[in-house]
Amino acid sequence: MTEVAALLAAFLEATGRDAAIWERREGAVTPTLLGASSVAFADRTEPGAAAWDVATWARAQALHAQLVTTGDSVGWLFVEPGHAADADRLLGRLVPVVRRLTRERDGATRELAERYEEINLLYAIGELLGGTTSVEEVAETLLVELAATIGARRAVFLRADRSQGALAPIATLGLGDAEYEAIALERHDHIAVRAYRAGGACTEDGQAAMVGDPVLATRGAPLLAVAIARPSSGIGITGTFAIPTRRATDPVATPLGVLVLAGREGGSSFTAGDRKLAVAVGTQIGTAMHNASLVRAAVERQQMAREMQLANELQLKLLPNPRVVQPEARAAARVIPAESVGGDFFLLARLDRDRTGVLIGDVSGHGYQSALIMALALSAAGIHVQAAFDPSIALEAVHRSLRDELESTEMSISMCYAVIDIRAGELRFANAGHPHAFVLAADGQLVRLGAVAPPLGWCDDTIEECVITWKPGQRLVFFTDGMVDARDAQGRRLTEQPLLDTLASMTHGETPDQMLHALFSQLQAHVGSTALRDDCTVVVVDRP
Template identity: 35%
Template structure:
């Protein structure tokens, strides 16, 4: 028995259409069977001592087994490639944060950023342009694959310039150009040499203010397929915001430079953190889900996510990274991205958390941080919640019949505390479309009133139970309304509450 695909040897059978059929080989009669769903892969059974009458049935059975194995291998390869790409993106964000934190001169930072970005997305040509307010032009401060010293500044009102248009409209402009044509909105007077391009505005958003453009990142001539994906656009947009902070920092007066720079970094990290959290519109499509996350600073260490595993099962994560600020936000971003991918490729929640701990163990050790993390899978078909809980104390099932809430207790210590690498799993009964999964962080229950009394989980769960007949977003609003009436609207610690009825 052998598998046949695109290679050719000394003898090769005629593959007649897509159906199974007998074939005469130089060694004797054999049977060819297509592997179902394997895209042009066939199995050859024989020549051997097998009776010819039994070969079709044996070949069909073997082809099904082979196709299943091949599909599993291809799926594993796809997941591995996606995980590697996600890690590259997170690592790039770390690298650029480090560059902006260590480098004083904008031009030096821009040269390093252009090199790192073009390597990750595979662009042969890249540039960063910065707005010069006195002349109302965009000047190139760094480039790769092009000579920058003789490039003239581009007026921002130039109607034929891609970069000028992106700057004016404050919106990215891209074109895959797989057919070799130019973007219809760009005239022939000026454009890229390659058909595909991606230009992203660099925006700076002052705390509490309106974002304004300060430059443009340009990429073109990709290696391999000459096209930029949605992931590339999302990544470059996040990087552009970080670069915007660097550009603005270069313009700050010396007396306010450090304060403004820190504030900008925190705000950009908050934007990155918010971008990784599922937006309300996505949650509404997933089901009856309510969530609100309120940070104590510009950025915090709370994280949550929802992962659609199949039609009748949904995964939910919530966690809390020790500490606040940029370091906690970057660790949260890394953990959240990795957890989303590992949840898809793991058989159980406990396996997903063990693999996540392995992925971020060195980072936790280096930053001297730890994190509590709950990951549960609500399986409506089986009527259970399968979960693993790494030291997160605030996970409950609130039964729809009015009976007392059930705590989903810890099955492992927080990730990064101690040397334990084993995470256990557990199950609890679940009544579909009736029970409510209630997950929150310590900032909810530890918020205190003027007398120093904490809000407490008993009061929080009481509000949830009193409003069980309402949609999940309304219950979340009721809890936050009660909390703010008790402790005030200003959070001393991050506050996150997630409710799921599935």
């Protein structure tokens, strides 16, 4: 030790007498030099430090030898002879200083050994958690590692189940056949609940421990409970392990579980160092559990995205190809859902050489539930428009097929079905609450096909059929209210009139595809990068 060597060098300078201190640690074969006033004197006294009878050897060498207990070892102080009173007093002060230095050294060594175990534990847990995305799979091993380091014989790993309001065990240690039940978060007397609510560590022993956890704390064995929670973003690697208290509704601050340890060897209480280590482990596990939940959420989002994309593709495949009405008619149609799937749909039917059926529907709302009702409605419509000659009869049949689903979901469908009859020169239609259905003449004049009944699902009113004249050059144009309600970045609606103005300007024999392209270009120019709030559908049909 450099401090001892410095002291002995100062002693030599003050007294003119060489000195050296050797120690023999338990289990060591050879002695160790703590310090000497000179290298020559260290070499001279080394054989004496290793001698079986140190005092006899010292007398033979005309040296003074004094036994010095140095912390966890036994040592000898060798000094050249002399009888100056000042030197003896200085020597008397030297020995206590050496004892203090060695005790500090030994204490630091023991603490380093203890810290090494803790560091080794944290490293082992880090390796264990780094190899899995499921902490539950390694929970039992985590308990074994932590209990072995702290000296506990029994332990339990509890995971928070906030939906059930309880802490549920996922791993236990040393309980034998005893069963550890889930702990309700209302049990404020239980040590695990107290640690969970405090977001930190709690200790108990004696009678209080038996109340705090009667399963683990048999005969009053000491208890240590620590919350499993990841640290806040402000805590660094070298910072404190204290867990910040936040609102209980904050998912980041709420602990993810609790570790409870008990039955320490010898019945001794858990120390502050044990608490600190347990909190560090709880923080490490909490961070791993939080990260694992993020990974699972990301995987679920990716899976959901793939499933929604598949649902979108399947839904679009349900819709008919506009070419089904060829060669008697020309048609163009497009559906853009506000989400991956939507509730808008259309149907085109080549009823015979003289008649072409055109149907549009809009299920209330949008998203997954609307898409399910849409699929049912499209399937029912595909059956009934072929079986019924009159559009009103077809819509009533569709309503009967969907009545139970519409009532249970409290949803509705606006639907308009029109049949172009070239032989009779008529357009027969029935409109159940659909506001945007038009006949466009060759000169740009628009005639609205008004609703004659509320949307399907509102009531059981009879749906009346209407008949108007159909002339060559006329076109059917149906669209849903998603087109009308589309908003720009300032929240302004597109409204119906600009769409009708665009249609009225098409008097040069534009094809259905060209008209469809013009309407959706107008929609895109209005909304820009703003997300659609509702599904958008347009159907254009003409029969030259």
